[in-house]
């Protein structure tokens with residue numbers, strides 16, 4: 229069976245398919261088939277797109293790199309244990325630890341038994357499991373991985389950082405100024421979002437999913453809407469798809485421009501941050517004029533969008549395109565002609581293509597390290613399936629490469645906005661979501677990369693289970709690798725070039 | 736374009752910085768009633784702010800960041816963000832206070848020298864917002880710290896944040 233030539237769907241076709249899972253199939257694997265899946269993953273080019281639990285069941289979303297096939301493999305755990313995928317897909321390791329914390333399902337073979345999201349402070353253990361357990365008597369003591377060697381010292385940082393950023397703990401082991409190992413400990417902003425979603429009507433759940441990671445609110449809202457539409461068999465009207473794309477590209481540009489400035493600022497080039505933050509402010513104001521909210525929160529809803537773009541709004545956007553392009557290109561030129569800046573970014577924080585591939589990284593982190601994945605193109609969704617979309621890729625994987633991928637993506641998004649404005653069809657904005665049960669999944673390209681949302685709806689249209697998977701799950705571990713051998717002082721620069729979400733993975 | 740050209744253009748072009756939003760008189764009166772005259776300080780109309788994310792979705796942080804951009808330019812009011820709570824007069828708290836962050840928040844507060852003020856920014860910090868009732872959250876900054884000013888919004892706009900902070904400044908600083 230293990231030939232290295234099996235396709236994903238062929239392998240899964242030997243298991244029982246589940247009705248009413250859209251738009252991709254889901255299969256229920258028995259013990260042997262789940263173990264077989266782990267073995268197949270060792271030899272096949274299948275990406276693990278996500279891993280989450282539901283009751284005693286474990287679900288794993290997969291994509292066959294070669295054929296583009298996408299499917300979900302499910303397995304009912306006996307004794308609350310399942311065979312771990314982490315040995316063949318290391319990016320899954322923290323997802324499995326999160327499953328153990330929230331559902332009490334143990335991944336047998338996962339080498340890291342430490343809790344991840346659960347710091348022992350919740351007043352309950354396994355909060356989403358069928359049988360919850362009482363909390364530990366005291367918060368868990370966390371033992372960081374030991375590092376041995378002469379003259380090594382530790383630097384603990386966080387959870388409260390010096391700047392206006394999200395909380396996380398970084399444990400550096402250093403030899404002099406050089407980082408020997410970085411270990412991240414996250415989970416500080418765990419809000420219980422997946423628990424809060426259970427039992428909610430779709431409209432309320434949409435607001436919550438729009439706040440998984442505030443900087444990606446539009447992308448999450450689209451992913452949730454598409455998953456709900458798939459589950460309930462609704463199809464958003466054409467104009468809604470175009471308006472969603474318009475908002476998604478505005479969100480992408482606003483974030484990328486700010487990142488561009490902030491990365492340069494962390495290389496002590498403050499002027500760039502000043503210029504970029506003014507550009508960002510202008511974009512957010514136009515978003516507010518067009519869609520009623522600076523970050524466009526709650527503007528995308530299941531079934532369509534909540535507001536239309538007026539003629540005045542379209543004119544504002546056209547005007548923005550005309551003004552933004554030359555000003556942005558000036559800054560790109562400045563970046564490219566500042567040797568003191570390039571000296572900090574070139575060759576710093578390298579993530580090799582092999583690692584990016586192993587961890588299934590997407591977004592600018594993946595594309596700066598050789599992975600040409602973009603959910604807008606594959607699997608693709610409207611209206612991007614009607615437009616040509618360049619996917620910039622580089623192989624160098626350093627801070628400079630992650631900056632250039634952002635620059636290329638800003639250029640592409642500006643073009644896309646121009647095309648959306650000229651091609652957007654007229655028509656209705658919203659279609660009602662039929663009240664019926666079902667399961668749906670969506671993959672949407674946020675500014676950080678591929679966002680996955682999976683949803684199961686009850687017969688009365690409420691959320692039975694919803695899992696949002698942030699791209700940062702597969703990028704945070706790479707930051708640990710990229711900083712190795714760099715000096716501690718370059719950590720902010722590397723960290724900003726990754727710009728992973730804390731809220732998105734802490735949930 | 737070269738660095739010098741950009742600098743020269745910025746120097747001679749129209750100012751980007753905007754006029755400040757009005758201070759909220761009602762909140763000011765409430766503050767006065769709550770804090771009394773004793774809390775006033777000769778800070779020379781300047782406050783140092785330490786931001787603490789206690790479970791935010793990061794939306795609030797984005798708008799707090801915007802306060803530093805040249806359009807709002809917080810520092811011209813004597814308000815500035817500092818890196819350590821030990822240098823701070825004000826804690827600006829966001830998020831519904833995730834239980835995993837509660838101790839860190841409390842310790843940050845304890846490390847801030849008195850007199851000190853707490854500003855809850857965003858619906859989450861005001862009352863838990865959409866996360867009120869979650870097993871993982873306290874449900875608002877006032878569950879663990881004495882909150883002096885609450886700035887609602889999801890997220891509050893930079894102007895709303897600025898207005899709240901200026902109200903506080905107006906109250907605490909003796910002219």
Ligand code: SF4
Nearest residue numbers: 792794857858859889
């Ligand atoms: S108030 Fe809104 S924007 Fe602020 S942290 Fe809460 S959900 Fe996010």
